[in-house]
Amino acid sequence: MTSAPRLRFAPSPTGFFHVGGARTALYNWALAERLGGTFVLRIEDTDESRNSPEWTQGIIDALGWLGINSDSPQFEGPYFQSHNADKHIAAAHRLFEQGNAYWCDLTSEQIQERAKASGKPGYDGFSRDRALGAGIGHVLRFRVPQGLTVVHDLVRGEVQFANETIEDFVLLRGNGSPMFLLANVVDDIDMAITHVVRAEEHLPNTPKQQMIWNALGAQPPLWAHVPVLVNEQRKKLSKRRDKVALEQYKADGILADAMVNYLMTLGWAPHGDTEIVSWSTMVEQFRLESVNHSPAFFDVKKLEAFNGDYIRALSPSDFIAACQPWLTASDVAWTPAQFDVAVFALVAPLIQTRVAVLGEVASMVDFFFLAEAPIDDASWAKAMSSEWARDVLDECAREYATCDWNHDSLKLVLEAIGAKRDLKLGKVQAPLRVAITGRTVGPPLFESIEFLGRDRTLGRIDAALLRLA
RNA sequence: GGCCCCAUCGUCUAGUGGCCUAGGACACCACCCUCUCAAGGUGGCGGCACGGGUUCGAAUCCCGUUGGGGCUGCCA
Numbered sequence: 001m002t003s004a005p006r007l008r009f010a011p012s013p014t015g016f017f018h019v020g021g022a023r024t025a026l027y028n029w030a031l032a033e034r035l036g037g038t039f040v041l042r043i044e045d046t047d048e049s050r051n052s053p054e055w056t057q058g059i060i061d062a063l064g065w066l067g068i069n070s071d072s073p074q075f076e077g078p079y080f081q082s083h084n085a086d087k088h089i090a091a092a093h094r095l096f097e098q099g100n101a102y103w104c105d106l107t108s109e110q111i112q113e114r115a116k117a118s119g120k121p122g123y124d125g126f127s128r129d130r131a132l133g134a135g136i137g138h139v140l141r142f143r144v145p146q147g148l149t150v151v152h153d154l155v156r157g158e159v160q161f162a163n164e165t166i167e168d169f170v171l172l173r174g175n176g177s178p179m180f181l182l183a184n185v186v187d188d189i190d191m192a193i194t195h196v197v198r199a200e201e202h203l204p205n206t207p208k209q210q211m212i213w214n215a216l217g218a219q220p221p222l223w224a225h226v227p228v229l230v231n232e233q234r235k236k237l238s239k240r241r242d243k244v245a246l247e248q249y250k251a252d253g254i255l256a257d258a259m260v261n262y263l264m265t266l267g268w269a270p271h272g273d274t275e276i277v278s279w280s281t282m283v284e285q286f287r288l289e290s291v292n293h294s295p296a297f298f299d300v301k302k303l304e305a306f307n308g309d310y311i312r313a314l315s316p317s318d319f320i321a322a323c324q325p326w327l328t329a330s331d332v333a334w335t336p337a338q339f340d341v342a343v344f345a346l347v348a349p350l351i352q353t354r355v356a357v358l359g360e361v362a363s364m365v366d367f368f369f370l371a372e373a374p375i376d377d378a379s380w381a382k383a384m385s386s387e388w389a390r391d392v393l394d395e396c397a398r399e400y401a402t403c404d405w406n407h408d409s410l411k412l413v414l415e416a417i418g419a420k421r422d423l424k425l426g427k428v429q430a431p432l433r434v435a436i437t438g439r440t441v442g443p444p445l446f447e448s449i450e451f452l453g454r455d456r457t458l459g460r461i462d463a464a465l466l467r468l469a
Numbered sequence: 470g471g472c473c474c475c476a477u478c479g480u481c482u483a484g485u486g487g488c489c490u491a492g493g494a495c496a497c498c499a500c501c502c503u504c505u506c507a508a509g510g511u512g513g514c515g516g517c518a519c520g521g522g523u524u525c526g527a528a529u530c531c532c533g534u535u536g537g538g539g540c541u542g543c544c545a
Contacts (some may be wrong), residue, residue, distance in 0.1 A: 012545045047544055108543070121471070122541075139543055143541050156474070173543040180545045204473060205539040227475080227538090234537065262481095265494090270480050273493045292482075293540060294475050302481065302495045312508075353508040411504070429504045441506040 005037030007195045008188065009063075010081075012044040014057035016144050016245035017062035017075050019298060020199060020229040022235050023263040026199050027226060029068045030286045032263070039068070040117060040191055041077035046085075046183055061371060064245045066277065072133045081183055084190065088178035092171045092187045095308050100215040101171055103132040133241055140172035142211065149207035153223035154197075154288040161207040185212040188221060197224040197288065200295075201236070224288045230295045230325040235367045237298060249303070253326060253358025255394060258307040266296040268469050276309050308356040320348045323361050332362050343368050350443035363440065373438040373460050375467075380434055388421055389431040390468050396432055397461040405454055407446035414446075435464035 007028045013020050032039040043059070045051045060070060060078065062365045069075060095101040096441060104127035106114075115121050117435050123141070150161045171182045178186075188196065203225045213220040248257060268291045270277045314322060327344060328336070340466050344365060351364050367373055383389065399413045411425070418428035432447050436457060442447060442448070449457050 010545085016543075046543060050544070105495055137543095161472075167541090169541055175543080177543085179543070184545080199539095201539055202473070202545090207473095224472090230538075232480095236539070245541095267481090269493090271483090273483085275482080275494055292475095297481055299495070305495055308508085351507090354506065356507095394512065414504080425504050426506095433505060436537070437505095439505090443506085445504055467491085 003192065003194070005035040006040060006192050007032050007037060007197060008042055008191065008193050009042040010042045010044050010184065010187075010198075011052075011059055012047060012054060013059060014047065014050040014246055015055060017055075017059050017241050018237070018239065018244045019246055019249070019263065020244065021264055022062065022066060022246050022259070023229065024197065024199055024226065024262040025068055026062055026263055027133055027286070028195075029066075029286075030430070031195065031197065031288070032074050032285045033283045034286065037194070039074055040079070040193065041070070041075065042079045042081060042185070042187060042191070043077075044081045045082050046178065046180065048164070049438075049464060058247065062250075065246070065250060066260055067256065072452065079187070079191070081187060081436060084183070084263070085178060085188055087190060088183045088186045089172065089176070091334050092182060095142065095212075095302060096140060096169065098175065099143070101142050102128060102130075103138045103167075104130075105132060105138050107137070122138040124167050124170075128168065131316075139170045139174050141168040142171050142208070142215075143417045144168050144208075144211065149210060151206045151208075151210060151223055153203075154195075154222055155226060155291045156203075156293060159203065159206075163207075165279075173231075178196075181208055182212060185209050185216070185415060187208050189213065189216060190367075191216045195222045195223050195224065197226065197419070199224045199318070200228050224291075226288075226291050227293060227295045232296065232297065233296060234297070236295075237258075241296075243300070247295065253355075253360070254286065254307050255302065255310045255322070255358075258303070261310075262303045262306045267292045276306065284399060285315055286293055287294050304356040311355060311358070312353055314347055315353070319352050320345055322349065323358055325357050326362050327365075329362070333374065338369045338371070340369065343451055347443060347448065350447055354443065367437040367439075367442075368448070373434075374437060375434070375438045376440075378463045379438065379440040382433040383430040383440055384464075384468060386427075387429070388423065388428075390465065392417055392421070392428050393431055393461055393468070397458060397465065400461070401456065401458060407444075407449060407450045410446045410449050431464070436460050454457060 009025045009028050011017070019138070029039050031037070041060075041063070043056050045056070064070065070078075092101065095368070097102070106126055111123050111224060114126065118124060125140070128143065136375050142394060144163050146277065147163050149161045149163055149166075153159055153414060169181060171178050206223055210220045231237055231242045235241075246259070250256070257279075262277065263280070264282050264286070266276050266278070269275060269284065270282060270285050275335055311319065313341055322353070323344070327339065347365055347368060354364065355361055395417050399417065402407050412429055415425050416434060418425055429445055430440060433442065436445070436449060
């Protein structure tokens with residue numbers, strides 16, 4: 001126990017990196033940092049049928065995005081479980097020689113038939129005393145001892161399992177390859193892991209794994225099972241049903257810091273009345289003992305609220321830089337030639353308080369870069385329906401042709417036009433806004449007009465007048 | 470079905486026997502601000518699943534009920 005803490009994160013590369021995995025990784029990372037320990041990344045790629053190498057890089061990239069940087073001194077790995085197969089098999093044979101495991105030649109079908117006949121589900125220990133040897137199709141099963149297995153869990157306390165409720169589970173498949181339960185433990189022992197922090201779905205595996213630790217003569221680690229993340233139906237987040245890919249949220253324009261902060265608060269809360277806190281504060285305050293015991297709903301609305309806070313906290317230049325990928329994406333409405341960075345730099349402060357995710361930025365500034373206002377039909381119908389709309393626009397065109405070109409005078413001019421007709425600015429700005437921006441909502445109008453310039457503004461008003469005729 | 474876990478506003482949580490008339494955040498509603506929409510400010514709505522104990526005193530401890538969830542693979 002005098003050795004430095006060693007934690008591990010052990011994902012299997014079977015798809016896009018999952019937000020639930022991200023939270024588990026973050027808990028491990030935060031703990032490693034506070035405890036002065038090591039975070040070991042181990043890719044559990046022993047499922048021959050579902051693994052694909054490209055997912056591994058995705059995991060590493062996603063972790064890096066979250067700040068779990070493989071260049072950091074507290075990071076170790078990645079290791080690949082498949083590279084350790086020899087050790088897993090050696091351990092299995094040792095368990096057999098010690099009498100902790102035995103060979104069994106029953107097929108899955110035969111086991112099912114026996115279970116059906118006896119009325120008891122699962123494997124009944126049929127081969128326990130048949131003294132079979134290794135052979136084609138023979139699986140090696142752990143001989144679960146009598147008694148009680150007590151798991152000391154840092155988040156849940158003491159959890160007891162009657163061993164008689166645990167069947168003799170498989171260690172080695174019929175083809176000789178090691179299974180998760182075994183490989184996982186052998187690697188943890190081999191890598192001197194001291195803390196196993198993982199999702200609650202692994203709790204039922206824990207007594208089995210603890211038996212393997214003991215049988216292998218090793219001191220079991222400190223266990224900690226954190227609650228699973230669920231969807232609105234309160235079911236565990238699934239890749240099939242739910243939007244769980246971290247990459248997807250990144251593509252939508254969620255900031256890494258916001259994602260990290262939000263994920264950390266799912267099942268845990270920092271001290272005080274605010275949940276928006278720095279990473280260093282979370283590291284300092286995070287305790288497994290204070291992690292909640294019940295499943296947490298992954299609420300995208302709240303994630304986006306956190307993100308909005310983080311966006312507003314960005315300096316103007318950082319915000320501009322953060323927007324770049326969404327301004328130069330292939331699906332933007334304008335051509336690269338139409339885009340003007342200088343103009344965007346001018347308008348960026350106007351939209352920084354108006355977006356929750358960066359993906360919204362492009363559609364909010366498109367009218368600056370398009371040749372014509374991108375008219376939204378519903379907005380047009382709403383703003384141009386008044387009998388005075390055309391008249392106001394007409395006068396506006398004349399006044400704007402000669403007035404001073406700054407947002408204050410542009411506003412004053414329109415205000416005066418409205419006053420003549422006994423209309424508030426809130427009213428008269430509507431047709432002008434739609435003529436210029438195409439929509440009824442958007443960034444402050446007069447600043448936008450100022451940045452757009454006199455020629456293009458007059459052109460858009462004329463276009464609107466023409467359309468109105 | 471069996472084993473295990475869990476139970477505070479709709480959601481995420483604070484709360485570890487008296488500071489609780491239960492605090493904050495998201496969402497929602499209202500008002501203020503205001504050129505639209507946001508942002509910001511102020512206020513509001515809204516919760517200890519239920520039933521028994523223990524105790525002078527229970528959201529907090531115990532038991533039961535109910536309700537959720539996880540696992541139950543020669544997947545991880």
